Amino acid sequence: MARRLPRRLRARRRLHDRPGRRLRGVAERRRGRLPLPHGRHGDRRAARRVRHPARPGRGGAAARGPHRAAAGRAAAGRGARAAAGRRTGRRRGARGAARLRQRRPRRQRRAGLGLGRHRSGRGRRRRDGRPLPALALAPALTRAGRCPARGPILCGASRGAAHRVPPDRAGTRSVMTSTTRAAVLYRANEPHRIRELQMEDPHPGEVVVRVGAAGICASDHHVMQGMTALPLPSVLGHEGAGTVESVGPGVTAVQPGDRCILSFVSNCGHCSSCRRGRANLCDTNAATGARQYDGTTRLTDPEGVGIPQMGKLGVFAERLVCPIQACYPVPDDVSMEAAALIGCCVTTGVGAVVNTPELQPGSTVAVFGCGGVGLNVVQGAALMNAARIIAVDIHDHKLDFARGFGATDTVNARDVDSVKAVRELTGGGADFSYDVFGSPETTRNAVDSLGKGGTAVVVGLAGVEDSAPINLVDLVRAQKRILGCYYGFVSPHETFRTMVDLYRSGRLDIDGLVQRRYRLEQIDAAYAVLARGENGRGVIVFD
Numbered sequence: 001m002a003r004r005l006p007r008r009l010r011a012r013r014r015l016h017d018r019p020g021r022r023l024r025g026v027a028e029r030r031r032g033r034l035p036l037p038h039g040r041h042g043d044r045r046a047a048r049r050v051r052h053p054a055r056p057g058r059g060g061a062a063a064r065g066p067h068r069a070a071a072g073r074a075a076a077g078r079g080a081r082a083a084a085g086r087r088t089g090r091r092r093g094a095r096g097a098a099r100l101r102q103r104r105p106r107r108q109r110r111a112g113l114g115l116g117r118h119r120s121g122r123g124r125r126r127r128d129g130r131p132l133p134a135l136a137l138a139p140a141l142t143r144a145g146r147c148p149a150r151g152p153i154l155c156g157a158s159r160g161a162a163h164r165v166p167p168d169r170a171g172t173r174s175v176m177t178s179t180t181r182a183a184v185l186y187r188a189n190e191p192h193r194i195r196e197l198q199m200e201d202p203h204p205g206e207v208v209v210r211v212g213a214a215g216i217c218a219s220d221h222h223v224m225q226g227m228t229a230l231p232l233p234s235v236l237g238h239e240g241a242g243t244v245e246s247v248g249p250g251v252t253a254v255q256p257g258d259r260c261i262l263s264f265v266s267n268c269g270h271c272s273s274c275r276r277g278r279a280n281l282c283d284t285n286a287a288t289g290a291r292q293y294d295g296t297t298r299l300t301d302p303e304g305v306g307i308p309q310m311g312k313l314g315v316f317a318e319r320l321v322c323p324i325q326a327c328y329p330v331p332d333d334v335s336m337e338a339a340a341l342i343g344c345c346v347t348t349g350v351g352a353v354v355n356t357p358e359l360q361p362g363s364t365v366a367v368f369g370c371g372g373v374g375l376n377v378v379q380g381a382a383l384m385n386a387a388r389i390i391a392v393d394i395h396d397h398k399l400d401f402a403r404g405f406g407a408t409d410t411v412n413a414r415d416v417d418s419v420k421a422v423r424e425l426t427g428g429g430a431d432f433s434y435d436v437f438g439s440p441e442t443t444r445n446a447v448d449s450l451g452k453g454g455t456a457v458v459v460g461l462a463g464v465e466d467s468a469p470i471n472l473v474d475l476v477r478a479q480k481r482i483l484g485c486y487y488g489f490v491s492p493h494e495t496f497r498t499m500v501d502l503y504r505s506g507r508l509d510i511d512g513l514v515q516r517r518y519r520l521e522q523i524d525a526a527y528a529v530l531a532r533g534e535n536g537r538g539v540i541v542f543d
């Protein structure tokens with residue numbers, strides 16, 4: 001007659017009797033010979049909850065409603081009981097381990113769905129071809145349920161379809177690289193260095209673009225002067241267009257050979273701003289800045305330093321990696337230079353006017369600043385059939401140039417009081433004014449030059465510390481409005497579509513804006529010309 005084993009040995013006997021269940025690892029871990037995998041014991045889960053408590057608005061037990069919150073408390077209770085079980089020396093057998101797995105929250109058991117699926121272990125088989133039992137896969141499933149980056153963006157996105165597991169961290173592929181030649185700005189107020197950088201292959205949802213043209217825009221110049229906060233070293237350049245060279249996993253919207261406008265705001269599609277239709281103000285894009293969505297960089301200099309890309313682009317480079325959301329395909333009859341300018345100055349300028357609420361044909365419009373964006377505000381006002389378009393600048397040659405894009409009147413602010421001049425020309429004040437330069441003085445002038453009920457639109461970016469002295473009594477009594485406008489008020493891709501149509505039908509002059517062409521090596525000379533206040537736009541062209 002077989003002797004009945006004590007209870008603590010019965011579980012061990014079951015494990016040895018059934019080696020095919022691959023339970024040895026579990027048993028060994030329970031004996032303390034192997035490290036415990038994450039998520040296999042309730043006390044570890046409870047500890048993680050303490051390390052990463054629920055934050056307001058970011059999910060977690062507190063934000064998931066009373067039922068889920070109760071489930072969270074129950075899970076914490078189970079964790080405490082499991083920990084207590086170990087402290088008293090009670091061991092769980094195979095059935096206990098299976099029960100523990102079943103008790104894991106459904107969210108963890110479902111882990112491995114979406115782009116993290118490759119980590120789940122599904123599809124792994126024994127050598128003889130039979131699938132592994134579920135228990136043997138449990139550690140992989142559990143690990144896949146955690147956000148590997150633990151960053152606020154990925155953690156915030158992990159509940160949605162857009163959650164991405166960085167593949168290099170997931171260990172599913174080795175990191176492949178190529179090279180790109182780029183102008184790198186290491187320090188403000190110093191020249192660029194043309195360097196050969198290592199460039200990682202595109203991650204899921206990213207593409208490689210061979211740059212065709214890059215615009216010389218004042219926003220880059222602000223970074224070079226140290227007026228705008230951007231991590232340095234970086235590759236600057238946010239106004240560009242190019243041809244898709246290769247695509248990363250999961251990209252279907254474009255394919256190699258597609259010619260694209262590049263948006264310097266890659267909108268994620270699932271943040272609060274994107275959901276409200278303000279893709280140009282995407283929170284995820286703002287939070288990750290010059291790095292890619294996963295918070296990492298794709299470029300590395302010869303010293304091994306990661307190099308961010310302005311606007312996730314950095315078009316002052318022969319090739320770049322960017323999110324697919326940056327790409328807007330255009331037909332072959334849109335030149336690379338025109339496509340590049342649509343990427344910033346045309347959309348920012350014309351878009352600001354055509355998307356201004358309540359702007360009616362016959363309105364009077366004053367434009368302060370006639371650089372690349374200002375000229376586009378002028379031609380946007382012309383497209384909207386403004387009755388008078390008053391261009392204001394301090395250079396006569398720029399004012400003359402603005403007449404070619406539709407300005408009906410010009411005011412040199414060096415010679416006369418620009419506010420008084422605009423009010424006289426419009427018979428009491430303009431209906432709409434645009435501060436394209438972006439400074440306390442020009443914003444104040446734009447507001448002061450308005451008539452009753454007028455709207456001032458601030459398009460240009462001032463210094464980060466600047467604020468404008470506005471006459472508050474006049475603001476109230478004249479019922480004036482002041483609007484900020486970033487990247488054309490709405491989704492960049494929507495404005496791109498309008499600009500491409502207007503350009504192809506001959507109603508938008510983009511080719512006439514391009515006055516100078518440079519090679520990449522001439523980038524510092526190009527910005528010296530911009531600083532002097534020459535007409536129109538300069539463009540870096542690539543082969």
Ligand SMILES: [Zn+2]
Nearest residue numbers: 217219239344
């Ligand atoms: Zn720009």
Ligand SMILES: [Zn+2]
Nearest residue numbers: 268271274282
């Ligand atoms: Zn977003």
